[in-house]
Amino acid sequence: MGSQDQPFTFDALSEAMQQRAAGEYIAPESTLPDVVANLSYDQHRAIRFRPEQALWRAEPGEFHLQAFYPGWVFKDTTRIFIGTDGVYRQHVFDASDFEYRPPLDPSQFQSLDVDGVAGFRIHAPLQRPDYFDELVTFLGASYFRALGTGTRYGLSARGLAINTATSETEEFPRFAAFYIDPPQPSDGSIRIMAELHSPSLAGAYLFVITPGHTTTIETTCRLYPRTDITRLGIAPLTSMYFFGENDHSDHEDFRPEVHDSDGLYLVRATGEELWRPLNNPETLALSYFQETNPRAFGLLQRDRNFANYQDTEARYDLRPSLLIEPIGDWGSGIVELVEIPTDSEVNDNIVAFWVPETKVVAGTPLEFKYRMHWGLGVQNPTLMARVSGTYVGVGGNAAEANDNPSSRRFAINFTGGTIHNLPDDAKIDPQIDLPSNARLLNSSLSRLPDGGWRLSLEIEREDSQPVELRVKLSMLQRIVSETWLYQWTSTT
Known part of the structure; x- marks a missing residue:
């Protein structure tokens, strides 16, 4: 100008x-x-x-x-x-x-x-x-x-x-x-x-x-x-x-x-x-x-x-x-x-x-x-647990050959928030939402050594379309974590 x-x-x-x-x-x-x-x-x-x-x-x-x-x-x-x-x-x-x-x-x-x-x-x-x-x-x-x-x-x-x-x-x-x-x-x-x-x-x-x-x-x-x-x-x-x-x-x-x-x-x-x-x-x-x-x-x-x-x-x-x-x-x-x-x-x-x-x-x-x-840290403090890690690998028993190539194991670490202070036997309820082209084979929640919690999922897909996964944790009918989302494609 x-x-x-x-x-x-x-x-x-x-x-x-x-x-x-x-x-x-x-x-x-x-x-x-x-x-x-x-x-x-x-x-x-x-x-x-x-x-x-x-x-x-x-x-x-x-x-x-x-x-x-x-x-x-x-x-x-x-x-x-x-x-x-x-x-x-x-x-x-x-x-x-x-x-x-x-x-x-x-x-x-x-x-x-x-x-x-x-x-x-x-x-x-x-x-x-x-x-x-x-x-x-x-x-x-x-x-x-x-x-x-x-x-x-x-x-x-x-x-x-x-x-x-x-x-x-x-x-x-x-x-x-x-x-x-x-x-x-x-x-x-x-x-x-x-x-x-x-x-x-x-x-x-x-x-x-x-x-x-x-x-x-x-x-x-x-x-x-x-x-x-x-x-x-x-x-x-x-x-x-x-x-x-x-x-x-x-x-x-x-x-x-x-x-x-x-x-x-x-x-x-x-x-x-x-x-x-x-x-x-x-x-x-x-x-x-x-x-x-x-x-x-x-x-x-x-x-x-x-x-x-x-x-x-x-x-x-x-x-x-x-x-x-x-x-x-x-x-x-x-x-x-x-x-x-x-x-x-x-x-x-x-x-x-x-x-x-x-x-x-x-x-x-x-x-x-x-x-x-x-x-380095741009999020506001929260009482909710946040996802600190997502790990993905083959499904099935890790000690054995995987006989189901359509399955995948997801390990999601949640840390911080009020659930950090809970005892190891606390009752935490995972809310797992899957689309129609996938089904949950098994899930488990365990304590992490640093005080966080790990949700492990084994999921089987039923076609080659992307699978949109959605997970969060609740306790006493209250949400206690952020929501984890993941797009599982046929190549991941």
């Missing part, structure tokens, strides 16, 4: 995006010099922002900003505008703001203007007051990632998902410009506005980012469709699940588990909590959870035990969980979970988002508000 000479507000940005959506979509034109546009992966990695050039570094605030150089896959650049008293002007980064390491020749870049950048990251003192850690990164399309205290980058969020896992061509909207308020010394949050561009719509976003043990990003998005959209994904999350405790890997890997997230967590409007362990399926798997005004949903990394990963470099045990807390009336819709087959941990193969029931039609604006929680 260019520099603003008049005070500029989020309402003004929203109005501008609505006007943009009334016209035809104009695809971005790459204006990068060949030496930048043709950078390889390794060459692009050799260009680093100089920390001493960070915006606001010389000021007494709690936030610094560094930019990412364009090139490689980041050919569609974004522009950064910095505000003063509500007036935003573009900050143009100088070639000298970056360091060009071998094998690059720095002289090829010293005279180049950096009108747009690939993205940026905000630093803040997360671990200690005298060091500015990475807090949040906006890089590529509408992707961004954030950290809480003690975490390492893992899953990502997106501004929007359009036609993901449909027969329609998927769109990847991009943040084309950011409008950032310089932090004041007393500010505990940083405020960022962004304009979103895509063939099907235009959007205005407002992010208020507050670092902490759990970092929060309060988000407002206003969307202006220029066409009808088959499936609109609100607050989309993107993660990686390669293998874990519930699906044994076919790869010869010394690590017991490899994943950024291990389950989808959902809190219904009634307060019921659902836990659905993730899978790496052999074919595309879609799961739908019909809800009205859910309290929260997200992709979590519950397993925090290093011994279960044994990866000293990736530290999957420190990957953040991300919980979406809807604000206001979201109405009816579905939380959709997409699980995509992958043979490598470098591929993000898990997507989750909210799909509103209301049809998305051209010319009808939409607004959603939500709060994002990034950190």
